[in-house]
Amino acid sequence: MRITGFAKLGCACLVLLAVGVVAINACAQVTFVRIVNSAKEPQNWLTYSGDYAGHRFSSLDQINTSTVHSLVVKWVYQTGATGKFETTPLVVDGILYGTGPENRVFALDAHTGRPIWLYQRQLPADIRPCCGRVNRGVAILGDKVFFGTLDAHVMALDAKTGNVIWDVNAVDYKNGYSFTPAPLAVKNLIVLGVSGGEYGIRGFIDAYDADTGQRKWRFYTVPGPGEPGHDTWEGDSWKIGGAPAWITGTYDPETNQLFWPTGNPSPSNRGEGRVGDNLYSNTLLALDADTGKLSWHFQFTRHDEHDWDSTQVPVMIDEGARHLIAQANRNGFFYMVDRTSGKLLLANPYGKVTWSDSKDAEGRPVAAKESSPTPEGRRVCPGAAGTTNWMSPTFDSQTGLFYVNAREQCDIFSTAPQPYEAGHAYYGSAYFPADDTEPYWGALRAIDPATGKIKWEFPHPSPSWSGVLSTAGGLVFTGDAEGNFIALDAASGKPLWHFQTGGAVYAAPITFALDRKQYIAIAAGSSLYTFSLP
Amino acid sequence: MPVKTDHVLEHTSWSLLALLISARGWIAFLMLTLASAGLCAQDHNPFAGDPKAAKVGEFQFRINCAFCHGLGARGGGRGPDLRRSQKRHGNSDIDLFRTINQGIPGTAMPPNGTTGQGVGMTAEEIWQVISYLRSVQVKTAEQPPGDPAHGKQLFYGDASCSGCHMVDGKGGRLGPDLSGVGGARAADYIVDSVRNPSRRLAPGLTEATKEFPQEYEKVTVVTSEGTEITGVTLNEDSFSVQLMDANEELHFLEKDGLRSFKKSRVSLMPAYKTSLLNDKDLEDIVAYLLSVGTK
Numbered sequence: 043m044r045i046t047g048f049a050k051l052g053c054a055c056l057v058l059l060a061v062g063v064v065a066i067n068a069c070a071q072v073t074f075v076r077i078v079n080s081a082k083e084p085q086n087w088l089t090y091s092g093d094y095a096g097h098r099f100s101s102l103d104q105i106n107t108s109t110v111h112s113l114v115v116k117w118v119y120q121t122g123a124t125g126k127f128e129t130t131p132l133v134v135d136g137i138l139y140g141t142g143p144e145n146r147v148f149a150l151d152a153h154t155g156r157p158i159w160l161y162q163r164q165l166p167a168d169i170r171p172c173c174g175r176v177n178r179g180v181a182i183l184g185d186k187v188f189f190g191t192l193d194a195h196v197m198a199l200d201a202k203t204g205n206v207i208w209d210v211n212a213v214d215y216k217n218g219y220s221f222t223p224a225p226l227a228v229k230n231l232i233v234l235g236v237s238g239g240e241y242g243i244r245g246f247i248d249a250y251d252a253d254t255g256q257r258k259w260r261f262y263t264v265p266g267p268g269e270p271g272h273d274t275w276e277g278d279s280w281k282i283g284g285a286p287a288w289i290t291g292t293y294d295p296e297t298n299q300l301f302w303p304t305g306n307p308s309p310s311n312r313g314e315g316r317v318g319d320n321l322y323s324n325t326l327l328a329l330d331a332d333t334g335k336l337s338w339h340f341q342f343t344r345h346d347e348h349d350w351d352s353t354q355v356p357v358m359i360d361e362g363a364r365h366l367i368a369q370a371n372r373n374g375f376f377y378m379v380d381r382t383s384g385k386l387l388l389a390n391p392y393g394k395v396t397w398s399d400s401k402d403a404e405g406r407p408v409a410a411k412e413s414s415p416t417p418e419g420r421r422v423c424p425g426a427a428g429t430t431n432w433m434s435p436t437f438d439s440q441t442g443l444f445y446v447n448a449r450e451q452c453d454i455f456s457t458a459p460q461p462y463e464a465g466h467a468y469y470g471s472a473y474f475p476a477d478d479t480e481p482y483w484g485a486l487r488a489i490d491p492a493t494g495k496i497k498w499e500f501p502h503p504s505p506s507w508s509g510v511l512s513t514a515g516g517l518v519f520t521g522d523a524e525g526n527f528i529a530l531d532a533a534s535g536k537p538l539w540h541f542q543t544g545g546a547v548y549a550a551p552i553t554f555a556l557d558r559k560q561y562i563a564i565a566a567g568s569s570l571y572t573f574s575l576p
Numbered sequence: 577m578p579v580k581t582d583h584v585l586e587h588t589s590w591s592l593l594a595l596l597i598s599a600r601g602w603i604a605f606l607m608l609t610l611a612s613a614g615l616c617a618q619d620h621n622p623f624a625g626d627p628k629a630a631k632v633g634e635f636q637f638r639i640n641c642a643f644c645h646g647l648g649a650r651g652g653g654r655g656p657d658l659r660r661s662q663k664r665h666g667n668s669d670i671d672l673f674r675t676i677n678q679g680i681p682g683t684a685m686p687p688n689g690t691t692g693q694g695v696g697m698t699a700e701e702i703w704q705v706i707s708y709l710r711s712v713q714v715k716t717a718e719q720p721p722g723d724p725a726h727g728k729q730l731f732y733g734d735a736s737c738s739g740c741h742m743v744d745g746k747g748g749r750l751g752p753d754l755s756g757v758g759g760a761r762a763a764d765y766i767v768d769s770v771r772n773p774s775r776r777l778a779p780g781l782t783e784a785t786k787e788f789p790q791e792y793e794k795v796t797v798v799t800s801e802g803t804e805i806t807g808v809t810l811n812e813d814s815f816s817v818q819l820m821d822a823n824e825e826l827h828f829l830e831k832d833g834l835r836s837f838k839k840s841r842v843s844l845m846p847a848y849k850t851s852l853l854n855d856k857d858l859e860d861i862v863a864y865l866l867s868v869g870t871k
Contacts, residue, residue: 058710110606127787170689356845375636456647460635466701467639474643481841482788502790523786524813541816546785 050427069418071180072134074229075208079297080315085555087133088101090179091434092552095358096292098436099512100553104560106515108135108527109575110539116561117155120572121146127565128226128547130179130434130509132187133554138563139201140570141177142540143223145191147199152361153556155572159204159471163191171220172240176548178290179224181232189230192223196234196250207256212236217464218243224290226540228300231258235287235302240352242308242468244284247291247300247327249334254354259334263322270320271339279316283321284308288463289432294365294381299337300329301358301367301381305351310458311415312347312470319344324352326367328384338384343373344406347414348397349426350457357437358443359491368491370435370446373397375407376494390494392487394428397422413469415455425453425482426473430565434509434550436518438554441532443488443497445518449505451482486510486520487533498535501529502542509550511562519562521547527564543571616743619670623707626629633708636701644684648777649712655684657762659714664759672706673699683756722863730861735853737861740845743868749824750794750808751845752778758869763862770858773845781811794844795819797827798835808844 061478072088080086080093093097105113112364119144121127138152143417145163150156165175169192180187186198186207190373191217198207211220218241225234231249245263250256265271275283279336284307291302307316307323324343342352350373357368367381368452374395378388386405398407413422427449435446458471477480483507488497508521518532523546529539545567554563563572623629639648645656650659661667665675676697678686689696697705731737738747741754757766768775779789795817798807807821817837818828822844831837848858 058585124784259645272586401683456638458635458638461632466698467636469639470644471635472638474646481791500814504786507787522814526813526815530815537814542813546783548785 050369064143072227074183074227075227077227078185084553085133086135086195087131087554089132089181090130090226090283090434091292092151093353094228094293096355096437096440096529097357098434098510098550098552099514101514102553102555102560103514103516104555104558105513105517105529105553105575107517107531107538107563109514110517112575113529113541114576115541115563116574117151118572119155121148121570123568126174127359127545127568127570128178128222128551129550129565129570131552131563131565131570132180132182133552133563134182134201134240136556137553138203139182139187140565141179141189141570142308142350143177143256144175144314145177145189147180147187149187149202152561155224155570158202158499160293161194161206162202163193163197165191166193166215168216168463169193169220170351170467171222176345177224178222178413178549181225181227183227183232183392186252186406188225188227188252190223191223192220192237193307194219194221194275196221196225196232196248198232198252198255203553206475210250210255210257210339212248213246217241218466218468221237223288224524225292226290226300227252230415231331233287233291233300233302233331235263235291235304237286237288239286239288239308239310239349240285240469241465242462242465242559243286244281244285245285245287245304245323247329247334249331253320255263261325261327261329261334262335265321272283274318274321276315276317277293282468283310283316283320283323284310285320285325285557288351289354289355292330292356292358292367294358297382298331300331301325301356302327302329302371303354303356305353306346306349308350309460309462309468309470310346311455311472312460313345313414314457314459316345320346323406324350324373326369326379326384326551328381338388339420340377340384340386342369342371342375342377346373348373348422349456349469350424350428351432351433354430355434356464357435359437359444361492365568366491368437369398369442370430370433370448370489372424372430373407374424375490376444376491378491378494388494392446392494392496394423394450394452394491395429396452415457415473417456417458419454419456419474420478421452421454423452424449424450425475426450427451428453431507433507434508436512437491438512438514438524438532439520440514440568441488441512442490442492444491445510445512445520445532446482446487446489447502447506447508447510447520448487448499449484451505484523486518486530486535488518488532490543500530500535506547507566508547511551514552519551519553519564521549521551521564521566523547525566527551527566527573541566541571541573543567543569545569547553563568607608619668621669621703621706621710623703624669624710625709627711629704629707633701633704633706633711636697636705637708640688641696641705649709651762651765656760657765658709660762661713662861662870664756666783669706672709673702676702676705720863720866722859722861724859724860724864724867727862727864728859730857730865735848735857735861743865748818753779754865756869757865758862760869763866764772764867766862767858770853770861773843774841774846776830777841777843780809785855792843794840794842796818796836797829798836798841799829800833800835802835806844809839812839845860
């Protein structure tokens with residue numbers, strides 16, 4: 043058994059444990075410094091992507107290419123809820139925190155899966171979240187866990203009891219706003235973006251004081267009158283311009299910059315009436331974490347008419363002295379952007395793309411005229427769900443590869459005028475598959491971020507909504523729509539182990555360790571599975 | 577190496593049935609049912625005859641319904657043509673409201689708000705969709721052409737349809753059960769499926785949490801012992817396949833134990849050209865399927 047990964051377990055609180063009760067309390071405190079240094083305590087999973095850089099990589103290597111074949115189920119927790127189970131659990135010092143559909147939040151003994159507490163929010167009957175009553179996870183800071191609700195509240199719960207510490211109403215859910223992503227804890231702030239791009243909302247990213255719930259700043263992703271970018275909207279279209287921010291961003295402690303991507307402009311399938319680039323829809327924003335002030339922005343898809351939210355985790359990668367952001371975008375291109383300036387370095391398709399056949403002077407893919415939706419409908423690749431969607435990628439610093447689940451799916455996009463009505467669906471028509479569509483499929487793809495080229499792929503019979511985890515054991519873990527949870531050789535893509543969970547995977551795996559034993563966890567169907575070596 | 581499957585893509589597919597009917601859906605359905613009980617009480621469309629409501633309903637239709645029922649409600653391969661006044665689950669205002677709001681249990685028609693398309697409709701919006709459907713409704717003949725009695729004879733006799741297809745519990749198992757096809761599909765769609773069975777493969781196994789159904793794909797495998805088996809896939813994932821062969825035997829196979837695994841989108845069903853089945857006989861078979869499917 044290789045235990046090199048465990049030799050690195052440098053959690054200060056493990057040392058402090060020896061001095062007694064006070065130290066145990068100190069241990070329960072997840073400080074900002076601990077999250078910054080999350081790589082030093084791989085036994086825990088302290089934030090949505092495992093670290094601030096968005097790598098979803100772990101240095102644990104007990105489960106590796108030689109041992110993974112004997113992986114077995116350790117415990118299973120059933121939420122009792124149906125609907126897509128999208129959580130990325132967090133693990134802190136032996137306790138696992140997750141969220142389920144219908145705004146459930148649970149804390150489990152990570153050794154056994156036995157619940158410690160369960161919180162379920164009573165939701166109003168008239169919420170209509172577009173894409174399921176889902177939630178992707180909590181943030182943890184100090185002795186509290188934080189999450190956003192489907193009726194647009196932000197809440198802090200006591201980490202030991204689930205008691206409500208504070209509950210803040212961010213915005214009126216009746217106008218189509220909701221929260222689905224896991225917040226990001228930075229310094230003493232809880233940062234999260236709003237969902238609701240299907241309703242003609244005006245998107246924003248909020249930061250709340252972790253102790254009090256007081257809102258410290260709000261960045262509107264659609265600029266108001268007098269603000270830069272406001273002139274990229276026609277008339278009053280900015281008021282209902284969309285640009286939600288429904289995925290967890292990343293953070294660079296060196297520069298105190300948050301990197302947060304945004305979603306589609308509204309209405310998603312109709313550009314008429316909102317002539318212009320429609321900033322900051324489908325944009326990567328660099329924001330000062332203390333103030334929410336914009337440092338720079340990079341727009342992936344200008345004036346989007348295909349619902350291609352750029353809500354994919356922006357992954358921080360350093361190449362020598364170059365500090366970069368990598369993003370596999372829903373529009374089918376893999377982008378590398380300089381994270382000090384927002385300058386584009388690379389845009390390469392990693393799936394079938396028909397909407398763009400040229401690039402502008404800066405290297406951005408430009409939409410071909412014949413890619414716009416028409417009243418009769420027009421076939422465009424990728425389809426509305428994109429070449430990827432919100433599922434987390436991973437960056438493995440050992441192989442230097444970026445792994446993402448890609449979808450190969452084209453759709454017919456149609457458009458029609460649609461009056462805006464507050465709180466009602468606002469798509470400007472719709473998309474649907476045509477009779478002559480090829481079968482949809484998917485693949486886990488390993489991309490060389492330096493070139494954007496695909497190194498290997500592992501095909502799925504149908505597109506997968508699973509995130510990906512990489513580990514120092516030379517492995518990548520992912521799930522599929524057929525219910526398999528799979529470990530593959532990170533270097534070659536060869537499947538080394540698989541387990542049938544019995545339900546489609548709509549979540550991303552994590553890993554953690556207890557008593558020198560490494561665990562892998564994944565939500566599938568309505569159950570949370572953990573695996574370890576026997 | 578990753579498992580390689582041999583996709584033969586020259587034919588088009590039914591691809592997805594936007595079927596996210598989950599138990600979550602049922603909860604939502606129950607809530608909606610309770611919430612809209614008052615609105616359901618009315619049995620006539622409050623917007624009847626209002627062309628503006630029909631126009632607004634068209635937007636709602638595109639967002640919520642066109643994914644399966646096609647643009648213009650002409651049928652999309654997954655959902656039936658809704659322009660026909662004869663509908664299996666009723667065509668009165670209240671029937672349509674119920675069908676849209678509650679779905680049709682046991683079919684691909686999900687309750688309002690659980691389709692994965694759109695965000696669900698208010699009662700008002702459902703009535704607007706019904707207004708739209710009325711605006712595109714076409715009159716269908718009282719009696720469709722063809723002789724259903726002769727069609728039944730052919731189905732179970734000379735045309736050998738029943739070798740692979742069941743109707744009302746009688747017939748073969750290799751192909752889809754056709755008991756309800758006459759209610760779900762337009763006549764020209766059924767004709768095309770007989771003449772060009774590979775154009776769209778029928779959906780098979782559908783699971784609550786899966787985005788796409790399994791289709792009636794043809795699969796040919798060679799086992800480790802060298803036995804060749806040809807059949808249709810009942811289910812397939814990256815590592816295994818569950819298939820039925822032409823003798824209706826079930827085979828559950830792990831792909832890594834196979835010498836070869838080949839999938840094809842050329843249907844196992846023979847294409848019935850006019851030389852095999854003339855237009856008149858086919859019309860009779862369709863008349864039979866319509867008579868069973870819409871009863």
